[in-house]
Amino acid sequence: MTAQGALTSPVATGYVAPCMYRPAGHTAPPRLDLLDPFEVSRLGGIEVTTEGVVEGFLTGLHRSPRRGFSVEFAEHRMYQPGDDFRYVDWKILGRNDRLYVKQFEEETNLRAMVVCDSSRSMAWTGAPDTTLPKLAYAQRLIAALALILLRQRDATGLITFDDEVRNVLPPRARLSHWRRLIHILAGMEAGTGTAAEPALRRVVDQLRRRGLVVFVSDLLLDRELALKALRFLRHRGHQVVVLHIMDPAELTLAGPAEARFEDPETRAAVVLRPRDWAGAYRETVRTVIGEWRLACRRHGIRYHRVTTDTPYGEALREALAPPPRLA
Amino acid sequence: MIGFLQPWALAGLAAAAIPILLHLLARREPPTIVFPAVRYLITTTQEHQRRLKLQNLLLLLMRTLLVVALVLAAAGPTLPLGGVAGHAPSALVLILDNSPSSAAVVAGSARLAQLLEAGRRVLGRATPDDALWLVTADGMPRRGDRETLREQLDALAVSPRRLDLGTALALAGEVLAPEARPGEMVLLTDLQASALSPAEVGVPLVVGRFEEPPPPNVGIARLETGPQPWSSQGGRVALVLAGDSGAAVPLSARIGDRPARQALAQVGGTATLALPGVPSGWWTVAAELDPDELRLDDNRVGVVRVAPVARVTWDSASRYIAAACEVLASSGRIARGGEVTLGRLARGSSVVQPPDDPARLGALNRALAARGVGWRYGNLSIDPVFTDSGPVIGRERVLRRYQLQSTGSGRTGVLATAGGTPWLVRSGEVLLLGSRLEPSWTELPVSAGFMPFMDVLLNRLARGEVTLAVGAPGDPVSIPDLVTVVRQGEREWRVEGGGIFRPASLGAHYLIAGDDTVGAISANLDPRESRLLPAPDAQVRELWKDARIVPLAAAEGEVFSAGARGDLRGPLLWAALLLGLTELGLASALRRQQ
Numbered sequence: 035m036t037a038q039g040a041l042t043s044p045v046a047t048g049y050v051a052p053c054m055y056r057p058a059g060h061t062a063p064p065r066l067d068l069l070d071p072f073e074v075s076r077l078g079g080i081e082v083t084t085e086g087v088v089e090g091f092l093t094g095l096h097r098s099p100r101r102g103f104s105v106e107f108a109e110h111r112m113y114q115p116g117d118d119f120r121y122v123d124w125k126i127l128g129r130n131d132r133l134y135v136k137q138f139e140e141e142t143n144l145r146a147m148v149v150c151d152s153s154r155s156m157a158w159t160g161a162p163d164t165t166l167p168k169l170a171y172a173q174r175l176i177a178a179l180a181l182i183l184l185r186q187r188d189a190t191g192l193i194t195f196d197d198e199v200r201n202v203l204p205p206r207a208r209l210s211h212w213r214r215l216i217h218i219l220a221g222m223e224a225g226t227g228t229a230a231e232p233a234l235r236r237v238v239d240q241l242r243r244r245g246l247v248v249f250v251s252d253l254l255l256d257r258e259l260a261l262k263a264l265r266f267l268r269h270r271g272h273q274v275v276v277l278h279i280m281d282p283a284e285l286t287l288a289g290p291a292e293a294r295f296e297d298p299e300t301r302a303a304v305v306l307r308p309r310d311w312a313g314a315y316r317e318t319v320r321t322v323i324g325e326w327r328l329a330c331r332r333h334g335i336r337y338h339r340v341t342t343d344t345p346y347g348e349a350l351r352e353a354l355a356p357p358p359r360l361a
Numbered sequence: 362m363i364g365f366l367q368p369w370a371l372a373g374l375a376a377a378a379i380p381i382l383l384h385l386l387a388r389r390e391p392p393t394i395v396f397p398a399v400r401y402l403i404t405t406t407q408e409h410q411r412r413l414k415l416q417n418l419l420l421l422l423m424r425t426l427l428v429v430a431l432v433l434a435a436a437g438p439t440l441p442l443g444g445v446a447g448h449a450p451s452a453l454v455l456i457l458d459n460s461p462s463s464a465a466v467v468a469g470s471a472r473l474a475q476l477l478e479a480g481r482r483v484l485g486r487a488t489p490d491d492a493l494w495l496v497t498a499d500g501m502p503r504r505g506d507r508e509t510l511r512e513q514l515d516a517l518a519v520s521p522r523r524l525d526l527g528t529a530l531a532l533a534g535e536v537l538a539p540e541a542r543p544g545e546m547v548l549l550t551d552l553q554a555s556a557l558s559p560a561e562v563g564v565p566l567v568v569g570r571f572e573e574p575p576p577p578n579v580g581i582a583r584l585e586t587g588p589q590p591w592s593s594q595g596g597r598v599a600l601v602l603a604g605d606s607g608a609a610v611p612l613s614a615r616i617g618d619r620p621a622r623q624a625l626a627q628v629g630g631t632a633t634l635a636l637p638g639v640p641s642g643w644w645t646v647a648a649e650l651d652p653d654e655l656r657l658d659d660n661r662v663g664v665v666r667v668a669p670v671a672r673v674t675w676d677s678a679s680r681y682i683a684a685a686c687e688v689l690a691s692s693g694r695i696a697r698g699g700e701v702t703l704g705r706l707a708r709g710s711s712v713v714q715p716p717d718d719p720a721r722l723g724a725l726n727r728a729l730a731a732r733g734v735g736w737r738y739g740n741l742s743i744d745p746v747f748t749d750s751g752p753v754i755g756r757e758r759v760l761r762r763y764q765l766q767s768t769g770s771g772r773t774g775v776l777a778t779a780g781g782t783p784w785l786v787r788s789g790e791v792l793l794l795g796s797r798l799e800p801s802w803t804e805l806p807v808s809a810g811f812m813p814f815m816d817v818l819l820n821r822l823a824r825g826e827v828t829l830a831v832g833a834p835g836d837p838v839s840i841p842d843l844v845t846v847v848r849q850g851e852r853e854w855r856v857e858g859g860g861i862f863r864p865a866s867l868g869a870h871y872l873i874a875g876d877d878t879v880g881a882i883s884a885n886l887d888p889r890e891s892r893l894l895p896a897p898d899a900q901v902r903e904l905w906k907d908a909r910i911v912p913l914a915a916a917e918g919e920v921f922s923a924g925a926r927g928d929l930r931g932p933l934l935w936a937a938l939l940l941g942l943t944e945l946g947l948a949s950a951l952r953r954q955q
Contacts, residue, residue: 158395254398254400289394293393294393295393298396311409318405
C-alpha cells in the first residue's frame with residue numbers, strides 16, 4: 035500500500051504537473067480537482083491538497099451556476115461561455131433576446147454522514163507507481179467532500195469501518211470540524227475484513243432527521259447485507275449516495291500466463307490463466323456493477339462508480355450532483 | 362491394408378504428444394497475485410469453467426490431430442482403392458519381351474512395334490512420383506523416369522537373346538524388394554509357351570499379350586558338324602528344324618563360299634547334308650531356310666576345323682590307351698606317326714600320364730622341368746572326386762590322382778579340373794594328365810565318353826586347339842586358359858583366359874591365343890524361340906498366381922489400378938489445413954471472448 039502523504043506538506047508554489055489541465059493562454063494556477071489523483075497526492079498531505087482540490091472545484095463552480103442539493107434560486111447573471119444550458123432562463127431570452135442564467139443560493143443547513151470502508155481490500159492498488167490505493171483515494175475524496183459541505187455550513191460527520199466500526203465522528207457544521215475529520219482520515223489503517231451493515235446502521239444514531247449519507251467503499255462485501263442497510267437508511271428518509279471506488283486494474287484481468295489470485299481479506303484463491311478468463315471476468319465485473327446500479331436505483335439510492343484515476347473534481351461532481359426528481 | 366511410403370516418418374507421431382506435454386508442463390505451481398476482486402473471478406470461473414474446459418480440450422484435440430495429420434502425411438499413407446482416378450506413388454517394373462520371337466511379322470509389322478507402343482502407353486500413365494524400371498531380354502533392369510524409359514523404348518530393337526519370363530519376373534521381384542512404395546509388374550509379351558517358367562510373384566502382375574494368334578513358323582533349331590577336325594575331303598552337317606508348321610520346307614547349307622547343298626525337311630526331322638572338301642583351316646558353315654514371318658531363326662551358323670588327322674605314337678603296353686588308339690586309327694580319326702606322343706614325355710607334342718611306379722615320379726618331374734614345362738606332379742590323392750563338366754570332358758569319376766602343381770614358368774593353362782583342382786593341363790606342347798587312363802585311377806576308360814575324349818585329346822588339345830562351343834547370344838561361355846581375344850569379323854573383345862564370355866550377337870566367334878586360333882563359339886538363336894505358340898491363360902495363372910492377363914491394348918488401363926492405392930497424403934494435408942484453420946478460428950474466437 036502506498037504511504038500516506040504528510041498532513042502539513044505545503045503545496046509547491048507554482049508547481050505544474052506535466053499532465054495538468056490548463057486552457058491555452060490561461061495564466062491562473064492549475065486546478066487540482068482536474069489533475070490525476072496520483073499527481074495530486076505527490077503535491078502534499080491530505081489537508082493541503084484537499085484545500086487545493088476544493089478551491090479548484092469551487093472555482094469551476096463559480097464559472098457556472100451552482101449546482102447542488104442544498105441551493106435555491108437567488109438571482110440572474112449574464113450568460114458566460116461554458117455555462118450549462120440547463121440553467122438558461124428561456125423566458126428572459128424570449129422577452130429581451132438576452133441570455134441570462136439563473137443563480138442559486140444555499141439552503142438551510144444539511145446534515146451529512148460519510149461512511150468509509152477501510153478494509154484490507156481498500157488498501158490495494160494495481161499499479162503502485164501510477165495509481166493511488168483505493169483507500170488513499172477515498173481519504174482525499176472524502177476530505178474534499180467534507181470541506182465543501184462544511185464551507186456550505188452543512189454538518190458533516192464520518193464513520194470508518196473494516197470488519198467493525200473503527201471511528202465515529204458526529205456531524206458538526208463548524209469549519210474547524212474539518213480538522214478533526216482530517217485527523218481521523220489520516221489515521222486510518224487498512225483493517226482485515228469488511229462489515230458494512232453495522233457501520234451503516236450507526237448512521238441512524240448520528241442523523242436524527244433526514245440528511246445525506248455518502249457510502250464510500252469498493253463494495254467487496256456482502257451485497258445483500260449492505261443493500262439491506264442502505265435501504266434502511268433510505269427508508270428513514272436519508273438521501274444515500276454510494277461511491278463505488280474501483281482500481282482500474284480491477285476492471286480487467288491481467289497477469290502472467292497462469293497465476294494464483296488470492297483475496298487479501300478472505301485468503302480465498304483461484305488458479306487460472308488470465309488470458310483465458312479476461313473476457314469473462316470483464317463481463318462479470320460489468321454485471322456486478324450493473325447489479326449494484328440497478329439495485330440502488332430501485333431504492334432511490336444514487337450510485338457512482340469512481341476509479342482511482344478519476345480526477346477528484348469529476349468524482350465530486352458525481353457525488354454532489356442533484357438528486358433525480360422523483361415523480 | 363494401409364501402407365506407407367516413408368514408414369520411418371511415423372516416428373514423428375511422438376510429436377503428437379508435444380501439445381499434451383506442453384499442457385502438463387504448464388501446470389507447474391503458478392505465482393501468487395494478491396487481487397481483491399477474487400470473488401468476481403470465482404463467480405466468473407463458476408459460470409464459464411465447463412465451457413472453457415471444453416474449449417481448451419477441443420483446442421488440445423485440434424492441435425494433437427493437426428500434428429498427427431501432418432506426420433501421417435509425411436509418412437505417405439496409401440490405401441487400396443478401386444476406381445480411383447490417380448494412383449499412389451508406385452514402383453513399377455515394365456518387362457518388355459523383345460526376344461527374337463518378337464520379330465515375327467504380323468500384318469506387315471513386327472510384333473515388337475505393338476509391344477513398344479503398349480509400353481509407351483503404360484509409361485504414359487506413370488507420374489513423377491513413381492519409381493520405374495525397364496527390363497528387356499538383355500536381363501538388365503534399367504531405372505529411369507518416364508521420359509528416359511520412353512526414349513529407351515524408342516531405341517529398343519529385337520534382341521537375339523531369349524527372355525525367360527519366369528527369370529524376368531524373379532528379377533523384377535528382386536528390384537522391387539527394397540522399395541517402400543507399392544510395387545507392380547507389367548509384362549508385355551507374346552507369351553510364348555516355351556518362354557514360361559515358374560516364378561514367385563509377390564506383387565500385382567499385369568500380363569499384356571497379343572489377342573491374335575502368332576504366324577506359323579519354322580526355324581533351324583540345331584546345326585551339328587560332327588567330330589572335328591574335318592578332313593580335306595569334306596564332312597557332313599545335320600540340321601534339325603523347329604517350329605509350329607508341319608509342312609516340309611527347303612533348306613540349304615554351305616561351307617565358306619562353296620556352293621550350297623540343299624534338302625527338304627520337316628519340323629522335328631533331321632536333314633543331313635554332305636559339304637564339299639576345303640583346305641585346312643577354320644571354316645564357317647551356314648544353314649538357311651526360305652524366309653518366313655520370323656526371319657531371325659531362318660539362319661544358323663557353325664564352325665568346323667579342317668585339318669589332317671593327328672599322327673600319334675602310343676604305348677602298346679598301356680591296354681586302354683592302345684585299344685582306344687587302335688579304334689581311332691581304324692576309323693581314320695588318327696594315324697600312326699610322330700606328331701603326338703601319347704602316354705609319356707617325348708619330343709614334340711606329348712600327352713603325359715603319371716608313372717605307375719611312384720619311384721619314377723621324381724625323374725619325370727625333373728624331365729618336365731628340363732623341358733621347361735610349367736607344371737609338375739605333386740602328392741597323390743586317393744579320395745574319389747568327379748571331373749568338372751566342360752567342353753573337354755564330361756562328369757567322370759576319378760579315384761586316384763596326382764596334384765598338378767604349377768611351377769610358374771612357360772605358357773600354361775588348365776584344360777579340365779577334378780574336384781576343383783587341375784586334372785588336365787597344358788604347358789606349351791606338353792599335356793599332363795593327373796590320373797593314369799586306367800580303371801584303377803579313373804572310370805573314364807570304361808565309360809562312353811572315353812573315345813570322344815581321346816579324339817579331342819589327340820586331334821585338338823594335343824595340337825594346341827581347345828574348344829568348339831555353341832551357345833545363344835547372352836549365354837555364358839567358358840573361355841579356356843591362354844585365350845586373350847574373341848573375334849567376330851572385324852570386331853574384337855579382349856578377354857581373360859579362364860573367364861566367361863557372353864556373345865552379344867549371332868554368328869561365329871573365334872578364340873585367339875597369341876597369333877593362333879584355338880577355338881570358336883557358334884552363337885545362334887535359342888531354338889525355343891522358333892516355337893511361337895502362346896501359353897494358355899490357365900497355365901499362366903497356374904505358374905504366376907493372381908496374374909491379370911489382358912489384351913495388349915488394355916494393359917495401360919490395368920496398370921497401376923491393378924495395385925492402385927489411393928494416396929492419402931492429399932486428404933491428410935487438407936485435413937491438417939482444415940484442423941489448422943479450425944484451431945485458428947477457435948483460438949481467435951476465444952481471444953475475442955476474452
